[in-house]
Amino acid sequence: MALSDNTRGAVFMMGSMTAFTLNDACMKSLSGEIPLFQALVLRSLAVIVFLGFMAWRGGAFRTRIAPRDQFLIGLRTAVEIGAAFFFISALFHLPIADVTAILQALPLTVTLAGALFLGEAVGWKRLTAILVGFVGVLLILQPPFLFGEGSGFSIYSIYVLLAVACVTVRDLCARRISAAVPSMTIALAAAVGVASLGAVGSVTQAWQPVSTMSALWLAGASFFVIGGYIFSVSAMRSGEISFVAPFRYTSLVAALLLGLILFGDWPDALTLLGSGIVVATGLFTLYRERATARKVHTGLRPR
Known part of the structure; x- marks a missing residue:
């Protein structure tokens, strides 16, 4: 039986989130084996080769990019570098499920940032959901000023929040980049940026010999992150975003x-x-965005 576009998109989204989480697990397994920056460099090499080939094959290098888009790509790459550093640093020191759970606040932060900085309409229902969602984030973080000492809160908990902030800015930049800019160009710029971070940072750390097991974890991380890219692009091209997006929460199940x-x-x-x-609250926010889009499309006033 043939799958509908939405069902196919949902399957691709679940595959993407599972692949990215498997990449996270592989990277976390490298903690204590090889330094953070060395791991970033070695994983990025495979990603750059793959994305570079896909960009060349798709003719992305022949596309002229306007100065405004160049600025946005540069800003997006800069915050992608920050997100990679903060996220993987936290991943090396915190349980993978805790880190992934905090990242699930992204639909909330992107919606709020869109309202604050891009003037996007957000009704009181979504604002309420965002505030309730942030209460959930506090329960995950368990900061000492609310839960007392010994709650498990550390500097790496802050790192996850900084990663969320970076990814929020990254997604806002992506919304402003013109549709004429190939997706592979944007992704390749980010991959080169992360590799540059690893190269510069590795100067401050002594490289360690890569054992057979570490090599396998690196190969797995490269394989899964590339798979995540492929599935995520396929997901966005296969169905309605409002239908497909909620399946991103597959990553939390995989992380657990x-x-x-x-x-x-x-x-x-x-x-x-x-x-x-x-x-x-994230699912409710996505639902309200879909409902609002339908009202706008039919000429009704969103609430």
Whole structure:
């Protein structure tokens, strides 16, 4: 039986989120084996080769890019570098499910930032959902000023929030880049930026010999991150974004299972509760965005 475009898009989105989470698990497995920046350089090499080939094959290098888009791509690449540093640093020191759970706040932060900086209409229902979602984030973080000492909060908890902020700016930049700019050009610029971060940072760290196991983890990380790119592009081209986007929460399920199987980690009750709140409010926000888009399309006034 043939799949509908929306069903196909949902399958691709689930594949993308699972692949990216498997990449995260591989990178986390390298902590204590090789330094962060060395891992970034080695993983980025395979990604750059793949994206460069796809960009060349698609004729992306022949596309003229307007100065405004060049600025936006540069800004997007800069915050992508920040996101990679903060996220992987946190991943090396925190449970994968906790880090992934906080990242699920992205639909909320992007919606809020779009209202604040791009003038996008956001009704009181979505604003309420965003505020409730941030309460869920606090339950995951468990900062000492609310939960007391010994809550598990650390500087790397802040790193995850900084990664969320960077990815929010990245997504806002992507919204402003003109449709004429090939997606592969944008992705390749980000990959080169992350590789440059690793190259510069590795000067401050002594490179370590890569064991057979570390090489396998690096190969896995490269394979899965490339798969994530392919599936994510396919997802956006296969169905309605409003239908496909909620399936991004597959990453949290994958992170919970991988954390338990590979690292023996399972979140505490407060973290699970916070994760549930963040996911629920994120789904509601996506639903309201879809409903608002339909009202605008039919000429009704959004609420």
